[in-house]
Amino acid sequence: MSHTAHIPSHRKPRQRASKSALRAGVAGGVLSTIAVAGAAGPAQAEAQAEPVTQTIEMPTITAGLSAAVAASAEATQQIALDLEAQAHEAAAAKSAAKEAKKAKAEAVRKAEAKKKAEAAAEARAEAEAQERTERASRTAERTTLSAPATASTGSSSGNSAPASAPSAAPAPSSNASGSAGAIVAFAKAQVGDAYVAGGTGPNAWDCSGLVQAAYRSVGIDLPRVSQAQSTAGTQVSLNALQPGDILYWGAAGSAYHVAIYVGGGQFVGAQNSSTGTVQRSMDYDRPTGAVRVL
Structure with missing residues (x-):
């Protein structure tokens, strides 16, 4: 027997090959994991440091x-x-x-x-x-x-022959009557026209403007104002008036109003702005006097 046979050996016993392979595989896997973790660490940190810029699409309502x-x-x-x-x-x-x-x-x-x-x-x-x-x-x-x-003349002459008749006296002029009628007609035709101070027609008158226009219609020119018209003819009594005579109010030569006598106790005159041109009875406003031009 050897002198070393009873001395225990200090070497480890050999491990089986399969166990060694397993240990090698585990060690390799751990190292791989560490390597991967080490490589991914900086990338992950960089990714976490970058802001999220994700775009969210909203539903479209433009058409409606x-x-x-x-x-x-x-x-x-x-x-x-x-x-x-x-x-x-x-x-x-x-x-x-x-x-x-x-x-x-x-x-x-x-x-x-x-x-x-x-x-x-x-x-x-x-x-x-x-x-x-x-x-x-x-x-x-x-x-x-x-x-x-004619008969008297023939008897006194004793002649059988008829004596010539004496010439008749000239007949009174008919122009006065005819002119008076035209003046009256003109005045009556203006009844209803307006009264305007200084008016001389054809649709608005004052008192002397109407009288002057009426006489002018038969070719007779009268003064324009009532004072002069009140002395333009022969003074006549108010009891002997004839159509066409000029009536006046106030004294002759200083009359303040005139009108035309149209017969039947009535006159036509441009009275005032309230009444205009009217036909009225002389009792409505008794004139002072009258003159006859015709």
């Missing part, structure tokens, strides 16, 4: 909103068009009413002018008819008066 805005704009435009149309219609109606009022006023004016012209023509016709009647009456009177004179 655009349609609503378009519909609202269209409605607003329609309202504006309606208001504009209403404004045009109102303006047209106002203009039409104004034109109608103007046309009506013009028609009334023409109707009044026509009425006055007809009244003046009727008055002239009546005056002419009266003048013809008076002329015929005067002719008949002259014939009646000349017949006895």
